[in-house]
Every structure is written in C-alpha cells, then in structure tokens.
Amino acid sequence: MKPRPEARAASRCADAVILFTAGENEFAIAAAAVDEIRNTDGIREFAAGCGNCPKVSHTLARDGKTYFVVDASTQFNLLPSKKARLLVLRDWPVAVLVTHIDRMGEVSKLHPLPRVFQGAERKWFRGLMLVGQAPAETVVPLVDPEAFLTRREAEELAGNGTGANRP
Amino acid sequence: MSAADVKTFVLFPIGKKRFALPSELVEELAQPDRLQTFPHTTPLLTGVLVRRGHIVPVCDVAQVLIGPNAPQRKFYLIAFRSSGAAPEWIAVPVTGECELAKAQAEPPPSEAPGYVTGVLHFGEEKVEIVDLEKLMSERPGQALSPARRAAEVSA
DSSP states (O other), rough: OOOGGGGGGGGGEEEEEEEEETTTEEEEEEEGGEEEEEEEEEEEEOHHHHHOOEEEEEEEEEEEEEEEEHHHHHTTTTTOOOOOEEETTSSSSEEEESEEEEEEEEEEEEEEOOTTTSHHHHHHHHEEEEETTTTTEEEEEEEEEGGOOOOHHHHHHHTTTOOOOOO | OOGGEEEEEEEEETTTTTEOOOOOGGGEEEEEOOOOOOOOOTEEEEEEEETEEEEEEOOOTTTHHHOOOOOOOOEEEEEEEOOOSEEEEEEEEESSSOEEEEEEEEEOOOTTTTTEEEEEEEEEEEEEOHHHHHHSSSSSSSSOOHHHHHHHOOO
C-alpha cells in the first residue's frame, strides 16, 4: 500500500495570519511579519523603481524610514486591480499594496506546496492553508514576506538616490 | 504471451483517443470537483482540488496529448506521481469514464513521444501508456509529432 501523500507533509502550527486579496485572489501572510495595516495615504511615486524593478511603483515615508511599495498584483502576475490597503512589513523596508484586508485567522496546519509546482510560486509561497470547514475549504497560499523584495533588490533600489533605508 | 507479462491498466479517454496508466498508479476516478486556483508559473497546472483534506494539483495533460482543442473534461483521474521522493497525488482531467483492462504492453514505436512508455493493443485500437512524470515536463504543443499535429488540425 502506498503511503498517503499528506503523511510526509503538513506541518502543524497555530500562527496568526492576515487574509488579504489582490484582485480576485486570496492570500495569507503571517501576522507577525506585518507591522501595520493602513490606507494608501502618503505614498509617493517612485520613478527610479520602474526600470529595474517594475513591481515597486511607490515609496512610503513612515517614522523616518522609507518603505518600497510593492504591488501584490504585479508580484503575482495578476491583472491590475484597485488598491486600497497597505501592509507595512516588520523588519523589512517593504509595504505591500493589496486590494482588501479580509480578516485575521489562524493557520493550524500548513500544507507544503505540491512538488509539481516548480515555478516562481516556490519562492512566493511558504505553503498552502485550508480555510473554512470541510467539504467547502478554500485553498489559500501563505506568502513569504521576503519574496516581495529580495535583499539585493532592496539594496539596488536604496542606491537609486531615494534616501531609503538600507535593509 | 505469458500470464506474467499481462498487467492491469486504467484506460482513460481524452477526446477520441484513449491512453493508459498502470493501475497501481491510479487512486480513483473522481467526479467533477471545485477547481481552486492561485497564481503560479508552472505549465499545464490549472489549479488544485481538495480531496478528503488533501491538496491535489490538477495537471491538464490533454493539451500535450491531443492539442488545444480537447473537449470538455468531465472527471478527474487521481493518480500518483513520484519523482524520487515521496509519492504525490495528481489529478488528471479526462473527458469520459475510465476502464480497467488487462493487457500485455509492447514497446513504443520509435517515433513516439518520450512520455510514451509502451503500447497496448485492443483490436484495431492502439492505446499509448504514458509516463505522467515525463508528460508533465512537456510544454503544451511541443510533444505532438508532426503527423499527429496534422491529424489534429484536419480533425
């Protein structure tokens, strides 16, 4: 008898997550990775980011620091959509532009991304969550906050004369 | 043909053709289910299903096997894939009901695509045995032989 695929897989935890949408797609991010949820007031266009890093279109000045604003739709190759909220990340000069904050939740079991997924999604997501009650569970990817902007990208953007903090 | 050479296969239809998988790799034939999607960049994958608490990726191999004009898929064939690591379920959308058959596999013809590991004969019908692992490494439209591509176009 073959082993059940999931036997190797899902790790159990009970971490708080924030569920958000980018366009029509729902995602989750660890609540501990987010410092603040706010509206988009105060973001400024960032022309220097367009060439080398098109996903960064704006910056946000906050508490004497500059954050690079990454559009989640661009990050995940989605169609452009209305952006209403910013997730300001903790310990990283990045704020993520999203469509909507859905709610807080708790991830009790994180399923690894099936190995057959072999593209950029392996960097984007830490795993998959099942949200809701069986049999109507919804699969929600848990994003890796560091995938929104790599250390190298952040350093290059910081070097473009913005005065942004180096990571 | 000795009894030892006869093995059991699951025959699954995609369009007017049938293909085969060794039965030991098949878990079940599932009714149409709620396909869920999230962003990714892996070719052939159309989303995932949730089956009894398992997350099962859906791989639409019809694009490789018969081209872009495959009819609507009606069922999911849930099969195992193992690429050197622990086995993993994968759902293959098929266009009709499947059949369990015992047959002796013959070597694939030299011009067959790399994912064809053998051929079964049922009267006039030749059914290709496919290797899911190799099939999934194909890109849509790449794997069709010129003759097969021409036949698809004329059909």
